[in-house]
Amino acid sequence: MSGGNADSVEPNLTPMLDMVFQLVTFFMLVINFKGASMDLSLKLPVLSSARPVEWHGKKEPLVLNLKEDGSVTAFGSPIPDIEKFVVRETRVMRDYLKSEGATNLDEMPIPVIVRADGRAPFAQVNKVIKLCQNNGFRQFQLSAMSAAEAKAP
Amino acid sequence: MSRRHKKKKGEDIQLNLAAMLDMAFQLLTFFILTFRPSPVEGQLAVNLPPPVAITNPQDKPKEDATGDGAGINPFETLNMYVNANDAGEVTEIRVGTRTLSRGRLDERQVGSLSRSLGEFFALTPYERVQIIADGKLHYGELMKVIEVCTRQKLTNGEMLHKISFIQQDEVQN
DSSP, rough: OOOOTTTOOOOOOHHHHHHHHHHHHHHHHHOOOOGGGSSSTTTOOOOOOOOOOOOOSOOOOEEEETTTTEEEEEEEEESSHHHHHHHHHHHHHHHHHHHHHOOOOOOOOSOEEEEEOSSSSSHHHHHHHHHHHHTTTEEEEEEEEEHHHHOOO | OOOOOOOOTTTTOOOOOHHHHHHHHHHHHHHHHHHOOOOOOOEEEEOOOOOOOOOOOGGSSGGGSSSOSSSOOOOGEEEEEEEEESSSSSEEETTEEEEEEEOOOOHHHHHHHHHHHHHHHSSOOOOOOEEOOTTTSSSHHHHHHHHHHHHBBOTTSOBBBBBEEEEEEHHOO
C-alpha cells in the first residue's frame, strides 16, 4: 500500500548547488575580457623568439588587428578609417596621461600591439605602423605565435 | 497569550534551494557560452623610430660613422633591402650591393642571414636597422627578418632593438 499523501520526496540539492557554484567560480576566474580586443580568426606568424608580455601595472596598450586583406579591427569592430581612429585614440590617451600628470607626450609611453595576419601584405602593415609613428607611438609589440604554441593541437 | 510558534521537536527548517540553483545554472550557462580560451600569444618588442634618409654607409668615410650624437645619424643605420615575389615570399635580401640571402627564407637561409648580419655589426657601430621592404612581402616573412635582426648584438654589447621600415615604392618615388 502507498504511504501517506503528506510525505513528499525531495532530492537533496545542496551537493548540486555546491558543484555549480564551483563551476561558476572557475569560469569567472578564467574569463578573459582582454580577449575581446583580439581577433582570434587571424593566423599570426610563427616565431621561436616570441614571448608573452605581462601588462600588470603598465599602461593599457592599443591593440590593432590586421586581416589578410589589410582591413583593421579594434575591440571587435571593423575600423573603416584607421587614420581617424588612431588620431582619436591618441587624443584620448594624451588627455588621460595629462590628467595623470605626464608632461612630455611627444613620444607616447603607451605601446601598440600589432596583431597582423601572416599573409597580410607589408604595404598595409607599414601604413598602420606609420600612422601610429606619426602620432607619437614608438614602442611596438608585434604579435606572433611561439613555435611550441603553433604546434599544439 | 504568546503568538510565537513553538518549534516542534523533529521539525527542521529547510531553505528552498531550487531558486538559488536556477540562478546558479543561469550564471553557469552565461559563462560557458561566453568562454573563449585565448591562445597564449608571444610578442616581439621593438622600438620603431620614424624612418631616416637613406644613405649608403659603405660609401661614407669611416670617421663619419660615429656622428656627433645629435639626433639620429643616418650613417649608424644599416639599410637592408628585402625583395619579394608576387606570392609575398622573400626572393632576395641585400645590403648595398652585397646579397645576404637569395631565394625562399628557410631555416638554412635564416642562419646564413644571421651570420652575415653579425659580420656587419662586428665591423661597424650600427645602432639600428632600416628594412626597405617590397610592399608585396607577407608580414610573416618580414617577421622572420625582424627576428634575425633582434638577435644581433651591437658593438656596445646591447641587443639591437631599433628597427624601422620603409616601403620600396616610397624610396623610389
